[in-house]
Amino acid sequence: MLTLYHGGTSVASAKVRLALAEKGLSFDSRLLDLRRGDQKDAAYLALNPAGVVPTLVHDGKMIRESSIILEYVDETWPMPALMPAQPADRAEMRLWLRRVDALHDACSTLSSCVKLAALRDDPAKVTLVLAQTPDPDKRARQQRLIDGGFDAPDVAQAIASYRAFCLAADRALARNPFLSGTDMGLADCAALPYVHRVATLGMDALWAHLPACEDWVARLSARPSFNIAIGLWQGAQAYSPCPELAARAFA
């Protein structure tokens, strides 16, 4: 029995859904509304004390942290393999998982900036969002995004992180069709949702001059797993192009 607690537009959840889709595995879906704060409910905190998605429950075993879940999925259902066969390639794959984890804050910054901009004229809702953010670092970042909007230093820093990530991806993809080798793997499942998020925000200029990266985005978006794991889950909270961010994405 496989149950996934996840969020429709959550990038960390989409990583796991992609790996499950590539393996043809279905799961019992427990969809949380992150904007409503379902992830902070006591019942969910008992599964995932950090109050974040995703959490995978497999035969009563609770697996947390999306990159760890990816490896768990591949070790538990080895075919088709999403980890490269050679140890050196596996090391490269794990490096990509770390790079993607390190990109998470940049992705959150850009996404939060858009959400907070939409609430700018509703101070009561802004207060509520801050009150629902217990982590002091995250709350301080949200305050900077409220104060500075798209000109907050966090936004420029997030875009710089994405630029570095896309450049590293382009270099890897100029050598191999997928991030950690010749086959679609966990590194690709991890990275695609983060790249898709900024594409949705209209920021594809970030890789317009990086042909291998651009080709990878097009190839992965055309795979059946993309729609199964990402497209079908976007729903009413889907992001849309943001002209302020799109303008800042040009080099």
Ligand SMILES: N[C@@H](CCC(=O)N[C@@H](CS)C(=O)NCC(=O)O)C(=O)O
């Ligand atoms: N490192 C964690 C990050 C999980 C995470 O931050 N998930 C976001 C959605 S992408 C979340 O649950 N946010 C809700 C919140 O922080 O309250 C992982 O990769 O599993």
